[in-house]
Amino acid sequence: MVAALALPLSLAAPAGADPGAADQRRVMASINAPGAKRHLQKLQAIARANGGTRASGTPGYAASRDYVAGQLRKAGYKVTVQPFEFPFFQENSTALLNQVSPDPTTYQPTPPDGGTVGDFATMTYSGSGDVTATVQAVDLTLPPSPEPGSTSGCEASDFASFTAGNIALLQRGTCTFEEKARNAQAAGAAAVIIFNEGQPGRTETLQGTLGQPGFTIPVVGTSFAVGEDLASPEGTVVRVKTDTESETRTTWNVLAESKKGRADRVVMSGAHLDSVTAGPGINDNGSGSAALLEVALRTAKLQPKNKVRFAWWGAEELGLLGAEHYVANLSDAERAKIRLYLNYDMVASPNYAFKIYDGDDSDATGAPAGPPGSDEIEKTFEKYFDALRIGHVGTDFDGRSDYGPFIEAGIPSGGLFTGAEGIKTAEEAKLFGGTAGEAYDKCYHQACDDLSNISDRALAVNLGAIAYVTLTYAYGNDLPGPENRTAAASGARTAAADHGHDHGLTR
Template identity: 70%
Template structure:
């Protein structure tokens, strides 16, 4: 089925949203429609113009085209994206800082191979680099390289699986007692990190590692995952439960497993911009990750959030906020929220206490979109529910439906809520499937991914829904200005949310860790 696009041909954002009442257009109008007597949140929202947002996306696309098709952290494409954003901000009068950090870079240089040689010849479908469409198996992030053909040996498997996730397959070194060096270790997903399983297998002499999903409902499909960083030198892949069960029996199954990867340490930057005016004891922060995956240009993920935030920051430069506003474009999000993790970890406690809230914008223009607001009442620190309500207020004023989305640890709000900083933000969906109820609310296609080009080469400027991008950029402006001019914005809690921390411990945007 064709994707749904609403192209902005001329003029201002209102051209993309004719169904919205004019009197309630707010961020869908252009500067010519702004009411100088309106509250600042309405003025900022009304100053946002669709053509400017699209020009930023076109710049990101051109950068990717000129640099190997991607804007991944640690590559020339990211550096050019960084410089584009920083230069725009400097010209607007911001104090711009490039925060340097080292990070573990990873890429698949070619598509992996897994095939059963005997007793039954069989070729398994690989997941393309980036994990956009899952095959029968997927290379885990930070897997080593290799091309072994060897006997598969199961390690402490539970077949059939227990009713609840509980497998400790490969979690302890003693699980490999009796393991024959040179074999490919067959392990079951369970309760410990994939990295523990892989390192134990490698120490036991395994020439490769296959980790299959555990088998309970919701844990049967092929999964993408991460080993957390370099250190494992043999191939490591994840498979579905069905593939793992097939390999576990009969005995003496021989498999060829080939991966061709690069795991190195590289340097990248976060881009930080701060208003010169405003109360430095009440800092309002908003961010979006600037990097793409290696496998594509990342125009929706997350050129969309980066472009929307940049345009809001440029329009904000004409205002004199009551509170200091800090904008951030994060590096290396796709490898585990590394830029935002670095920022929060290196922020002195006194400065953390001045940071009143964090707003996050990741994938705000998905072609089969739903308008999703992070659910601050579930899993967010105190103050997060207030942020959610403020976003909802904006959509309600525009008479646009919206739904909550959980804090699942998959984007850059994670490090902030882990230290008790109130957070919120917007999202239009990634590889998840749109429901019939959402189709009724937002249009598009039920049963299809929100973004069929997620983490793929086709995540180009043609992958953007202009209406979603425009509405959400207006919401960014409205929310940033609300707190920039608030006498009492939400404040940092003293304790972290246990529910949110569990989500962060178990999942990164780049993949599961266990």
């Protein structure tokens, strides 16, 4: 496999590049999976020394930042560590929800480590507390109407007769969970329970977000069945307990770029460095971070025609915040210099599929195509896989990773993905091996996303693809997209709802 990584430069000469250049051949041959695996071992050790996590806002992320920046500086890069503030949230221990009377019931929690979904879950940005009080229903629609539309808790007037100190029972509906919970807190609620609305597809346990810190009381989401159970009879007494940290903290992006190359033609690649709080994040996204770091280190001494910029993003798991901060703070002129963006998020899933971002929506799934030039990036990745006679499939730009802000800025984008919590199809199992009917990554967003959760083959193949495409565009005369591309938004949407990544429901 290590030897195979050197093949594409001779078998699939990229248009506009110089595939015969000795330095490119040497670098391509030097890039290998064991080098990336050593970075993963370091990230695992960092998590182990810091409570099992590398989430933004924790010491584990700061140590990950220092490791990546230190390796880049040793290689000769000028490194920029870009700070930004973000809303931090962590659930420290498993929540509790019990009906005390009239029918004593213990509801099953969804644990902080992302295990099996229970009857209820702590809302992201919930406050902490241990409350035993009477449940008071607020403007519920029971039985639910045929179509979603409950306004429960959406107006301050809904709480006109609310008794301070009670637990507010609210129903999912037309406004955000944040609005519901904020109105309840202002009315003196000691805790808030928001249950799913009840229509088909809206009955399961709510795993939602309140959007930002600022809540001082427990807020949990439940299934429709639990909410219906608590709504009757009047006078039901419940105990709610949550143990969380919710506040504004500082995190960082790490950026490095080549000393040589045209500054008006920037080839940019990125991977998010943070994990979720539940685990060490070795596949998600230590895999992309380690592969990108290995390519950056091995190409540090090259003299490319175009400027090559590498980025490791913070706070992706809370809504692509690092990439959004970076793009939002570029001037129009600097944004226009970025000719393309390449994204690597989860490139070594254990039950992998080799997925290339579908730049032109040729899969016709209805997801938005990337900006002009994204189709060219897709074809360049395909050329690598085809040269090695390795199968591949398309994957949509669905807004679940850090390409989102770049697409919105009109920057041609592409990248690789090996699957998250989605289920592998029979066709994919035939093409790639592995097990159909199971998740690509059964440890997605869990404590078990450790070194044992990596496919060495997927890591090696994708590492070669990253190196090949990086060198193709670093030395290319013809870069994707129109030469005089402006930084205007392409109209492509970002759906920062799920990850690759499930950032949580807001309403």
